[in-house]
Amino acid sequence: PYALPFPVTKDFTISQAFDGQQSHTHAKTRYAVDIPMPSGTLVQAARTGVVIQIKKARLMPGKGNQRVHQIRILHNDGTIGIYAHLKPGSEKVKVGDKVHRTQPIAEIGGKKTEHFAPHLHFAVQKNVGMKLESIPFEFSSFDGSGVTPTQGLRLRHPP
DSSP, X not given: OBOOSSOTTOXXXXXXXXXXXXXXOSTXXXXXEEEEOOTTOEEEOSSOEEEEEXXXXXXXXXXXXXXXXXXXXXXXXXXXXXXXXXXXXXXXXXXXXXXXXTOEEEEBOOOOOSSOOOEEEEEEEEEETTEEEEOOOOEEOXXXXXXXXXXXXXXXXXX
């Protein structure tokens, strides 16, 4: 299972999970989760790997000119973790860096608007026919077993 992508002192609730009809309707996003959190919240690597991309802010069509800033991490099993809606300039890593599970990588960015509230968009992707597609994943639960992300699920670290 993947570690929760935020510090142990925090807890958050998933607002959109797998097959979410707001924006998780394409192969790249079908198995993504959105976790609302305040701008500036630290984001941590959910699994050990190598930073393969830091994608600078780009416009999101139809989202009130919201810009997306993201990091991709290649895991040892060949999957890729994507962390989106990050604060530009908050990166704590660079392309080529090896990162460890729970290592800080950036901060949440953005401000609340009519079309957007600060949140982490997290997905695990793999290469399928030279295209990236999201795949189902689980977060670690209190006992170390996996729990499938669902809308409304409160995510928190063990005491």
